[in-house]
Amino acid sequence: MRDLGQSAFLRACRGEPVPHTPVWFMRQAGRSLPEYREVRGDVGMLESCLRPDLVFEITMQPVRRYGVDAAVLFSDIVLPLKAAGVDLDIKAGVGPVVAQPVRTAADVASLPPLDPTDVQPVADAVKGLVAELGERPLLGFAGAPFTLASYLVEGGPSRDHVHTKALMYGDEDTWHALAGRLAQIAATFLRVQVEAGATTVQLFDSWAGALSAADYERYVLPHSRTVLESVRAVADVPRIHFGVGTGELLGLMASAGADVVGVDWRVPLDEAVRRLPAGTSVQGNLDPATVFAPWAAVEERARDVLRRGKAAPGHVFNLGHGVLPETDPDVLARLVELVHTESAR
């Protein structure tokens, strides 16, 4: 049995004292690294997420380069949908594109479930990674039901989520049927990762910030709770819950069953703590655009994040959203060093 109890990352998730503030970056594995672009070559995005050798290598790249405190599985939010049999693809420069948008009760009824064997290559990659990583935790991840639903209902990325909201507000039964199926898919995907050895999970609800708190609570929260509780039933791994622009939703996102709530850069961490139930750890929240400024500005702002993070029982340092594609990896390396030395004082 691996003993991961002493890792700074897991201790911070649980709100226990840490030797230093742990740090990793959302989207650290992938697009901003030259070694990633080299190894991916012209393999399709979703294809590469189902090749254990590529998943292993791409997941390890930022660990080697940055010395981050956790690895995050290289994957994609829509991967479990694709693996279940939904006809979709990721188009370069656009994002996921779904052949047949899902908008009616009949569409929902014909949505295939995810069988654990559909994502066997992911399980294989996780097993290899866990062996390689040793005491360094591996984060599993999945997209939350609302975000998955938005891709399926809109047929692709959307800023306004018009069809999704029209379905939600106009046909609540069909909406809940859809979100319920997606919760099962996300839960199965996370359970596969945890059973293969992932030591933490992060549920990404990228678009949840498009909803008011009342709508989030009524239409989304029950389904995200299903996902997080399903993970808890399998293993006592920390559960991180994150979305962008979710200042109004932080308390609700914690109540879905999260040990750690990810916060974007719009809400200072000490203010986020005031919005969260006692005992909830936080993750975040340096604006990913900050790393394009001169180092003095990055340093000042990273220190401010560390200072405010002290208000929480545990703080996992991260950006407030994913690493932007043009990010200079050397700045991230320097940032990891800063977080480690500054917080170890």
Added chain:
Amino acid sequence: MRDLGQSAFLRACRGEPVPHTPVWFMRQAGRSLPEYREVRGDVGMLESCLRPDLVFEITMQPVRRYGVDAAVLFSDIVLPLKAAGVDLDIKAGVGPVVAQPVRTAADVASLPPLDPTDVQPVADAVKGLVAELGERPLLGFAGAPFTLASYLVEGGPSRDHVHTKALMYGDEDTWHALAGRLAQIAATFLRVQVEAGATTVQLFDSWAGALSAADYERYVLPHSRTVLESVRAVADVPRIHFGVGTGELLGLMASAGADVVGVDWRVPLDEAVRRLPAGTSVQGNLDPATVFAPWAAVEERARDVLRRGKAAPGHVFNLGHGVLPETDPDVLARLVELVHTESAR
């Protein structure tokens, strides 16, 4: 001298008792109306904003169709930049594209100022509209310095505002010089409209929600205040201040010198009132995606907005962001009727 004092719209802006809740829609003039597409034909967007006959007609179209309580000048956020001589254009399906992004002190120094005569066609259109509209108020509008700066610095629309934030955080003097110049341009543009007879102004800071409150206060607020105070110096017209995703900024946006703060759909109006200085009226906030749902859902949600709006000294009903292009105009017509009859009870 026109007496506009009795219009429900102006009374609501001032927090005085109203016969009914006034309503208009951001972006009511333009893209969602078939009669707009017909009259615009293949005239370029910015060209049409400088043709008084087109501005007059397009501004009047939604007034005739919906019976809204206020007209809003048909224009574009980047129009005053174009009129001042900045080399930019609006590309269909993309948005404003700037030939030479503005990123250095030298770039800022060579930014041309706006002379009132540069927008004489706008003044002419306003004069004709005010005569036609009679007691119905005309809203003038301008983009706020941060939003204008983002277009100039990024060179076009941006989701992450990477270059803008890098400039802000890394070279504060150049940032303030840029924002100061843009404040002068926006102020001149609004003063021209008010002097020609516009009876209210709305300052749109479309992207302000990308900033934390601390950054907004330090880098943006002083410049938006310059704009709103410059309008106050010309005439005592109500000033509305709006941005999307600004739940954390509402109090600051009021303190820039706004009589009315526009609220998007993420924060219920009664909660917004708690975040605003006493005496501030509110505008909003039905999610623009709602009108794609069946009428029963639209009605229920519009009633909720009206109910919560009662917490404010004055409430101007609106969507929480601009009318989406695919919106059915008949639903907006029905919504105006609902707001009027429901609130007059």
